[in-house]
Amino acid sequence: MASAYSVSGFLKASRRLVGRGALSAFFVVSAFALPGNAAETIVTKAPMAFLYEPGSGTILFAKEPDQPFAPGALAKVMTAATVFKAVKEGDLSLDQTCKVSEHAWRTGGAPSGRGATMFAAIKSDISVEDLLKGLLVHNGNDSAIVLAECLDGSEEAFAVRMNEFAQSIGMKNSRFGNPTGYPEVPSQTTVRDQARLAEYILESHADLYPMFAIPEFTWNKIFQRNKNPLLGEIRNLDGLGGGNDAESGYSGLGSVDRNGRRVIAAVAGLSSDKHRLQTLKEVIEGAWEYFSVQTLFSAGDVVADGRVFGGVTSSVPLVSEKSVDVLLPRGGTLDYRIRVIYNGPLPAPVNAGEQVGEIRVIGKDGIVYRSPLVTGGAVAEGTMIGRALDGLQELLFGWIG
Secondary structure, eight states: OOOOOBOGGGEEEEOOOOSTTSEEEEEEEOSOOOSSSSOOOOOOOOSEEEEEETTTTEEEEEESTTOOBOOGGGHHHHHHHHHHHHHHTTSSOTTOEEEOOHHHHHHHSGGGOSSOOOOOOTTOEEEHHHHHHHHHTSOOHHHHHHHHHHHHSSHHHHHHHHHHHHHHTTOTTOBOSSSSOOTTSOOBBOHHHHHHHHHHHHHHOTTTGGGGGOOEEEETTEEEEOOOTTTTTSTTEEEEEEEEETTTEEEEEEEEEETTEEEEEEEEEESSHHHHHHHHHHHHHHHHHSEEEEEEEOTTOEEEEEEEESBSSSEEEEEESSOEEEEEESSSSOOEEEEEEEOOSEESSBOTTOEEEEEEEEETTEEEEEEEEEESSOBOBOOHHHHHHHHHHHHHHOSOO
C-alpha cells in the first residue's frame, strides 16, 4: 500500500519553457523524507549489483550496473527466455519433441564431464517442456544445446537469435556466444541487463516462470533436485539462476515476491558461491529495510503546463496518467530530482488525454523511475493571426518563458 505521506510541500518548481523537443519543466525534490533517522542505503561488497522494483519501474540500487561480466551458466536464463518467446510465437510447442544429437550428448551430456546435465540419452526424443525442465531444474547443458538445435539447427544460429532478442528487449550491453555459457565462445552481460531480462520473463511469460521453482525432476531414471543455488536460501525467492566464470567470478539473478511487492536483484563479480548468496540476500533485503512507497502525484494531478503552438490558448495542463508511486529511501539526506520531459511546443489542435511526455525521477545513479504524462485538456486551433504571431515568436525568440 502506498504511504499516505505527501511530498507536495517539498516540491520546489522552477519551470522553463524552451525549444521544441527539449526539457520543458524541471523540479527539485528536497528534504524528501519520511519521519525517522538520517538516510541509510544498501551497502554491499558485490562489485556489481542492481536492485529493481518492476511494479513501479523504480531502480532502488545500482553499483557498476553497466560493467560487463561473463555470465557462465547464468546465460541459460537467456536461453530459457528465448525458448519461451519461440513457444509463445508458435515456432515451438511444449509438446513438440526434439532429438538429442551426438553433439549435444558429447558436449553437454554425461560424457562431457562439464558439470550439470539432465542425462539425456543420445538419439532420444524429448519434449520441449521436459527439456525446459532439464534446463531450469537440472541446469542441464545438454538440455540447452538440444533446445538450440531443435529451434535453429545449431548453437551458432541460436546465438544469433539470442542476441537479436536481447537487443529487442533493451539488453544493450549483452552478447551471448552459445546457449550454455561455455567460455569457448565468450558471452557478456551486465547486472542491469540481467534485471531487464528477469522483468521481461515475469511480464511476458508469467505462465512459464514457475518452471524456475520446480523443486525436483526425474529424467532417464535419475532424480535431481533443483540446482539453482539461490532457491530455498533467500526468503520468498522464486526463480532465475546463477553462474560462474573463471575470470568474472560468481553471479546471481533472483526475484522475490513478498507481501505483494516484487523486486528483482542481480549481483556479479563475487569470489564464491557463499559470497554470492550473502550479497544477493543483503541487496534484496534492502528493498524492505531502506525503502518505502511514496506517492509523488496522484493520477490526474497537474504536474506542469505545456506550451501550445497555434492554439486558442498558449498552454495546456500536463497531468500524470497514473499514480506516481515510487520506492524511495526512508531517510532525509538523499535528494532526488523530478523532471518533466515533453516534445514542445505542442501544435494545435491538442486532444485531451494524449500522451506527450513523461515524468522522470532522477537519483545519483540516473533515472530511477519514469511514468507517462498526458494532456489534461483539449486546445482548439487558433485564428490565422494567432498562429502567425506564434510562428513569429518561435522564429525570433524560440519558446522561452
